[in-house]
Amino acid sequence: DAGVIQSPRHEVTEMGQEVTLRCKPISGHNSLFWYRQTMMRGLELLIYFNNNVPIDDSGMPEDRFSAKMPNASFSTLKIQPSEPRDSAVYFCASSPGLLNTEAFFGQGTRLTVV
Amino acid sequence: GENVEQHPSTLSVQEGDSAVIKCTYSDSASNYFPWYKQELGKRPQLIIDIRSNVGEKKDQRIAVTLNKTAKHFSLHITETQPEDSAVYFCAASGSSSNTGKLIFGQGTTLQVKP
Numbered sequence: 001d002a003g004v005i006q007s008p009r010h011e012v013t014e015m016g017q018e019v020t021l022r023c024k025p026i027s028g029h030n031s032l033f034w035y036r037q038t039m040m041r042g043l044e045l046l047i048y049f050n051n052n053v054p055i056d057d058s059g060m061p062e063d064r065f066s067a068k069m070p071n072a073s074f075s076t077l078k079i080q081p082s083e084p085r086d087s088a089v090y091f092c093a094s095s096p097g098l099l100n101t102e103a104f105f106g107q108g109t110r111l112t113v114v
Numbered sequence: 115g116e117n118v119e120q121h122p123s124t125l126s127v128q129e130g131d132s133a134v135i136k137c138t139y140s141d142s143a144s145n146y147f148p149w150y151k152q153e154l155g156k157r158p159q160l161i162i163d164i165r166s167n168v169g170e171k172k173d174q175r176i177a178v179t180l181n182k183t184a185k186h187f188s189l190h191i192t193e194t195q196p197e198d199s200a201v202y203f204c205a206a207s208g209s210s211s212n213t214g215k216l217i218f219g220q221g222t223t224l225q226v227k228p
């Protein structure tokens with residue numbers, strides 16, 4: 001398995017534009033996490049899916065952020081409209097879905113909003 | 115909500131010395147405690163984990179201890195080497211809602227001086 005795959009690896013966009021980040025979890029994994037990493041706030045959990053259903057989105061910072069998981073092999077995180085303070089590295093991670101198991105991270109998407 | 119506190123934020127040791135990183139968690143229902151290592155520009159990767167039915171676990175130069183009563187867990191690295199230099203994150207999972215939500219500490223930047 002190629003692991004968790006995220007795209008794009010880097011994204012530079014202008015303030016106000018829509019940004020869509022993509023994630024393909026490891027095949028067979030039932031849980032998917034979106035994290036945001038910044039120097040100031042570390043790794044923040046944004047939203048968590050189990051069996052394609054959003055379980056906890058309390059970490060989503062604002063209504064500008066939305067996430068979907070239309071099937072077991074694909075998830076998106078959308079920011080509309082984007083702002084400079086959204087600049088960060090966004091990680092997607094997946095786990096087998098059994099409680100208390102390792103989460104495997106993707107390579108991350110480095111987002112810069114100018 | 116769940117919270118994980120990690121200390122220190124930075125740690126500098128001489129090669130060959132030991133390094134200790136400490137974490138506390140707020141949710142007494144947490145029962146899975148992984149540690150991740152993140153090298154510069156790379157994804158976090160699991161290095162060791164411990165479950166609540168165990169007080170200590172060791173893997174070569176790395177050990178983790180857990181005190182459920184005090185809600186503390188610690189990472190111990192012995193005989194440190196320059197390649198141990200990285201950011202280390204603790205995390206806690208499992209909660210009263212039993213959803214497998216994985217919450218990270220703020221991270222510790224470890225520098226091992228040759």
